[in-house]
Amino acid sequence: MPVSLKRYVLGVVAIGAIALVAATILFPPSPEIAIPIGAGWPAGLGVALGIGYWIVLTLVSSALPVELPRGTKQAVAIAPIMGSMFLGGRGIIK
Numbered sequence: 001m002p003v004s005l006k007r008y009v010l011g012v013v014a015i016g017a018i019a020l021v022a023a024t025i026l027f028p029p030s031p032e033i034a035i036p037i038g039a040g041w042p043a044g045l046g047v048a049l050g051i052g053y054w055i056v057l058t059l060v061s062s063a064l065p066v067e068l069p070r071g072t073k074q075a076v077a078i079a080p081i082m083g084s085m086f087l088g089g090r091g092i093i094k
Helices: 005-027 044-063 079-089
Strands: none
Touching: 044 079
């Protein structure tokens, strides 16, 4: 791999990581995304479980495209991404 391409990839990954950290700090998740787990657990655990649920659901739906009748395949990964945005994406919705 050429050195210029390595630098480009490193720059894109660094900018993406900075954007992820900035979005996480500026737009905390909404409590509606939390999975109710009952009393006696740490306060943020339900939110973390809710976010983890949507991540796993998105990864599974990305890995399993739907095959349509004529043999074409359609990716359905956008459905859980939209669901997680509506439940926990305060910075995107409001």
